[in-house]
Amino acid sequence: MKHTGKYRRRFGDRPDGRRIRTLDPFFSVATYIMKKKSSSSNFFSSSVIVTEVDNYLRAKRRDNMPGLGLLHFFIAAYVRIVSQKPALNRFVSGQKIFARYDIVVNLTVKKELTVDGQETTIKVHFDPSDTIDIVYEKVQKAVQEAKREGDSNKTDKAVRILYFVPGLILRLVVRLLEIMDFFGVMPRSLIEASPFHGSIFISDLGSIGLPPVNHHLYDFGNIPMFLCFGTKTRSTSDGSNTVSRSVSYTLTMDDRICDGFYYAGVLKSIQKIFRNPRILDTPPETVVQDIE
16 A cells, blocks of 8 residues: 555554554564564575576566666565565564555665775665566666765765764664654654665675575664575486576565465465566556555
8 A cells, every 4th residue: 555645644654654453463462572573583595496587587688678687576576476465565663563655675785896885775666566677767777876976865875974973972863763763753754764664675695696695684674574685506407408597595574564374475476476577577467455
């Protein structure tokens, strides 16, 4: 449910999400027992065959989409899954569960691929109906802007300001931000600048030749998922000369936003999209709304 005129904000809602008021009691109580993401995280590791996806991306690159890669595909797949399984886009804040108004994907970008190259975080907003073409355009635009020299976005500027704050005062500032976030009164501008607020953090470790890691979730902010994927590997099926390409990935998931059965459906959806990547060329027939 996007934050539009179709939904009127109610008391208890936040600038970035609406409070879900019809949850199963188990989920409402669980947030008081598992108070932090560090104590309520599930870690999942798997791999997907990308032979068909590679062929698909290669054809799309020839069709005036230079630079289209697995990162764009993972993002587009996530957006499509959220369109059908909206609970994936929930988050916990102030020990309450919220449905995020839109889909916000956080990415780390190096301005230069050097040891000393400045690093920044970009946040790209998506609609559940976005196709891979739209995902590609939004990501490319955000990356190009982020690679400008100096502080190129709100996150860079906010970090630069905090860098010059003395340590003791900085501790107080961060504590104040935590309290504001807990009660849902953090200004939208600060939420937009924060790399710790969003639907998911995605890390392409394959681009620097590394396997995926099981990344932790940040206790500060409200990101409920972290996805890492690594380099491609080749394998030969038993009794066959067919060579398949696969990519390993890891998911760290906040256990409080939905149950294991729901997450199992999400993981099956990932496999389905990688087997049939062309479904990302067209918008979903319907967009499922989260519960009230």
